[in-house]
Amino acid sequence: MIEARKAGVKVVTRLNSNFVVARFGAEFRKEDILNNIKPIWRRVDGKSYIILPFKRCIWQGTAGKLFLVRGEGYDDFIPLFTISLNAKPERVIMKYKERSAIEQTNKELKSYLGIEGNNFKKKESNYGYIFLxxxxxxxxxxxRLYIDEMSFKDVLELLSFYLLWKTPPKFVFSVVEPLKHMLENIESGRLNKINVGLREPIGVPESVRA
Incomplete structure (x- = not known):
């Protein structure tokens, strides 16, 4: 466990598809495990998973267990490595799902809400910003509980559009009257610079006519 912490390995880590692990001096890749390990089936949270366990292997100098996991809706097997040598596959899948939810939350907070983008120098201001x-x-x-099949980003944009519609910014009202006056001139029968320009025929060059 101490060596794993020094190496920066989490309790459950999803490896890249081109991973390489070692066991008894030999190297193994994803294809090797798929072709040589007998799969087992487990149910986690009501969903069925196909699992290929690869016990007591070494990844980047850290000993652990590797599971190739494929669940309902998965396009392919995903490699999950754990430093717990006694971990059961059900527990590894649960830990991975927990981590996925946390990582998704971090992504939403950073990418869509810009939680890392504040420039406040006072601690109280930062607390207030993060709280908001x-x-x-x-x-x-x-x-999202009441809107099916919409991502966090989609709901955030929908909420933003609704707020802009209900409470538009003040600068919108500053251009309403000029625009209203201009549009009335275009629609009116009076000649003015705007509708005269719009009603003038568009000249076609001789080269195009020919």
Whole structure:
């Protein structure tokens, strides 16, 4: 466990598809395990998984167990490595699902809400900023319970459009009157610079006519 922490290995880590692990001095890749290990079937949270366990192997100098896992809706097997030599596949899958949810939350907070983008120098201001973003995050997640098949980003954009429609920014009202006056001139029968320009025929060059 100490060596694993020094190497930066998590309790459950998803490896790249081109991983290489070693056992008894030999190297093994994904294809080797798929062709030589007998699969087992397990159910986790009501879903069925096909699992290929590869026990007591070494990845990047760290000893552990490797599981190739394929569940419902998976396009391919995913390699999950754990430093716990006694871990059961069900537990590894549960830990991976927990980590996936946390990583997705971090992505949503960083990418869509810009939680790392503040420039406040005071601790209290940072606390307030993070609290506000967390409040927005929870609000969006609450709306997702009632809107099927919409991602966090989609719901956030939908909420933004709704707020702009209900409470438009002040600068919108500053251009309403000029635009309204201009549009009335275009629609009116009076000649003015705008509708005269729009009604003039478009000249066609001689080269095009020919």
């Amino acid at each position: 973003l967390s409040l927005i995050y929870n609000l969006v997640q609450y709306f």
